[in-house]
Amino acid sequence: xxxxxxxxxxxxxxxxxxxxxxxxxxxxxxxxxxxxxxxxxxxxxxxxxxxxxxxxxxxxxxxxxxxxxxxxxxxxxxxxxxxxxxxxxxxxxxxxxxxxxxxxxxxxxxxxxxxxxxxxxxxxxxx
Ligand code: THU
Numbered sequence: 001x002x003x004x005x006x007x008x009x010x011x012x013x014x015x016x017x018x019x020x021x022x023x024x025x026x027x028x029x030x031x032x033x034x035x036x037x038x039x040x041x042x043x044x045x046x047x048x049x050x051x052x053x054x055x056x057x058x059x060x061x062x063x064x065x066x067x068x069x070x071x072x073x074x075x076x077x078x079x080x081x082x083x084x085x086x087x088x089x090x091x092x093x094x095x096x097x098x099x100x101x102x103x104x105x106x107x108x109x110x111x112x113x114x115x116x117x118x119x120x121x122x123x124x125x126x127x
Contacts, residue, residue, distance in 0.1 A: 003072065006031060007105055007112040009039055010076035017041040017054070026054035030062060030073040030101075038062040055092035063099065070096060074105035074112065083109065087120060097124040 006029045014027030019042055026042040040057025055075055062070065073096060077086040085108035088096070096104070096117065104120055105112045118124075 003074070003105055003112065003114065006037075006072060006074040007076070007107045009037070010074040010105070010107050011109070013039040013041050014054070014076045014078075015041075018043045020044060021046075021048065021051075024079075027076040027107075028054040028058040028073055030058050031071050032062055032067040033069040033071050034067060036062070036065070036067060038065070038067075053089060053092045055088050056095055059095055059099065068099070070099045070101040072103040072105065073101060074107050076107040078108055085111075085113070093121040094125065097121055097126055 009029035010027040013029060014025045017025035019025050021044045029037060029039045031037050038058045038061040040054045040061060042054045043057065044051045055073060075088050079086055085106045087106055101117045104115045104117055106115065
């Protein structure tokens with residue numbers, strides 16, 4: 001799976017978001033060290049803190065299938081108003097740190113930018 005395809009999957013799965021409260025649709029697609037692909041979208045809740053982020057859904061799916069490490073995750077978190085690709089939130093970054101994520105693709109409508117994980121969460125908490 002090449003990064004381009006991972007970015008496309010992230011854009012595609014964002015369409016499945018359940019986001020009736022924010023109307024903000026996020027999609028994530030990750031490839032594990034073993035080469036398998038998992039996707040996720042944000043799933044909101046009337047009790048707002050029960051909302052889960054797209055990245056977290058993808059991580060939960062991967063790890064619960066027995067995956068150990070994440071190689072690359074593409075996140076399509078696009079602010080439609082400014083047409084800006086946003087970065088994963090802090091909690092999702094911490095969740096990604098746990099599974100040794102190497103690379104993050106920040107995906108816009110027509111492009112993506114590749115970051116080393118350490119660039120977006122330096123000095124992460126891990127023991
Ligand atoms: N959201 C994500 O899915 N991932 C992020 O990294 C940031 C925020 C979702 C949660 C909520 O459903 C909506 O975006 C607005 O915060």
